[in-house]
Amino acid sequence: EVQLVESGGGLVQPGGSLRLSCAASGFTVSSNYMSWVRQAPGKGLEWVSVIYSGGTTYYADSVKGRFTISRDNSKNTLYLQVDSLRPEDSAVYFCARDTYTSGRYAHEYWGQGTLVTVSS
Amino acid sequence: EIVLTQSPGTLSLSPGERATLSCRASQSVSSNYLAWYQQKPGQAPRLLIYGTSSRATGIPDRFSGSGSGTDFTLTFSRLEPEDFAVYYCQQFGSSPWTFGQGTRVEIK
Numbered sequence: 001e002v003q004l005v006e007s008g009g010g011l012v013q014p015g016g017s018l019r020l021s022c023a024a025s026g027f028t029v030s031s032n033y034m035s036w037v038r039q040a041p042g043k044g045l046e047w048v049s050v051i052y053s054g055g056t057t058y059y060a061d062s063v064k065g066r067f068t069i070s071r072d073n074s075k076n077t078l079y080l081q082v083d084s085l086r087p088e089d090s091a092v093y094f095c096a097r098d099t100y101t102s103g104r105y106a107h108e109y110w111g112q113g114t115l116v117t118v119s120s
Numbered sequence: 121e122i123v124l125t126q127s128p129g130t131l132s133l134s135p136g137e138r139a140t141l142s143c144r145a146s147q148s149v150s151s152n153y154l155a156w157y158q159q160k161p162g163q164a165p166r167l168l169i170y171g172t173s174s175r176a177t178g179i180p181d182r183f184s185g186s187g188s189g190t191d192f193t194l195t196f197s198r199l200e201p202e203d204f205a206v207y208y209c210q211q212f213g214s215s216p217w218t219f220g221q222g223t224r225v226e227i228k
Contacts, residue, residue, distance in 0.1 A: 037165075045157075045165065045208055047217040060216045094164055104171030105212040106155040110164035 002026040002109045004095050009114030016085050020114055022078040022095030030073045033098035035107055036080045038091035046091075049080065050098070063089075085118045092116075122147050122211050126220035132228040139196040141223045143209035148189045153213035156185055156194045159222075160205045168207075169194065199225070 008020040020036075036048040049059045049069040057069050068081040078095050092115050096107035123146040133139055143154070151172040157165040167176040169185035172192060182197045196203060204227050209220040 044222050045159075045210070045219040047210070047219065050217075058215055099170065102171070104152045104174060106167050106170035106176070106210075107157075107165070108167050108170075108176065110166070112164055 002097060004097065004109060004111035006093065006095055006111045006114035009093065009116045011117045011119065012085055013120050014086060014118055016118070017081070017083045018085070018116060020080040020082065020093050020095075020116070022080075022111055024076050024078065024097070027097065028073075029071050029076050029078055033100055034069075034071065034078045035096045035098055036069060036078075037094045037096060037107065037110075038089075039094070039113075040088075040091040043091075048093070051078070082116065085116070087118050090116060090118045121216055122149065122214050122218050124209055124211060124218055124220035126207075126209060126223045128223060129221075130224045130226060132226050133199055134228045135199050135201055137199050139199055139203075139225060141194040141207055141225075143187075143192040143194070143220050145190045145192070145211060147214070149192075149211045149213040151188050153211055154185075154187070154192050155210045155212070157208045157210065158203075158205045159208065165208065196225075201227075 003025045005023045035050045051057045051069045066084045070079045092113040094113045095111045097109040099108035125144045127142045154172045156169040159165040173185045184195045186193050206222045206224050208222050
């Protein structure tokens with residue numbers, strides 16, 4: 001069974017940093033495309049970043065240069081290092097295992113999310 | 121950036137009714153790269169449809185997706201009580217990947 005469990009969120013001051021983790025089970029993170037998606041309180045969904053199985057990474061313009069996606073194969077865990085945080089980064093951060101089947105793409109499996117609050 | 125506009129913002133319907141949700145893109149999106157998600161309060165989104173019309177694992181056949189180019193549709197043949205939620209479309213055809221703002225389906 002595919003499971004994704006996020007952790008690492010919390011309250012941080014503007015300009016601060018956090019490392020979000022997404023522990024996976026039931027599949028191998030390094031063999032899959034993995035994404036982070038966030039949702040500000042009461043708002044819609046915003047894609048943040050993706051890491052492909054080959055290691056290529058992409059970011060939303062709003063986080064480029066401040067956030068870094070990575071993975072630890074030995075721990076089967078996905079990470080999102082979030083630096084230079086701004087109040088507008090406050091959101092629930094979801095990790096997702098993506099599917100790319102017969103040329104079709106989607107975020108197939110989702111974790112329950114971890115809340116990041118940026119406030120002084 | 122491709123902007124996805126969903127309509128209506130809120131749909132008020134009764135169980136058993138048919139529902140049609142729209143997702144319009146500001147530029148053409150390949151049909152392979154259009155997905156729909158359902159989200160209930162306090163829960164993570166759940167994949168319903170990918171590749172415009174393919175149902176995800178375990179999704180009942182009362183959900184169907186269609187469309188091409190800039191106009192895409194999610195249809196419920198008959199609303200069940202558990203279908204009342206917020207629905208989002210998303211495109212993967214052009215970076216950055218973008219979501220629509222969501223359509224809330226509420227009980228009338």
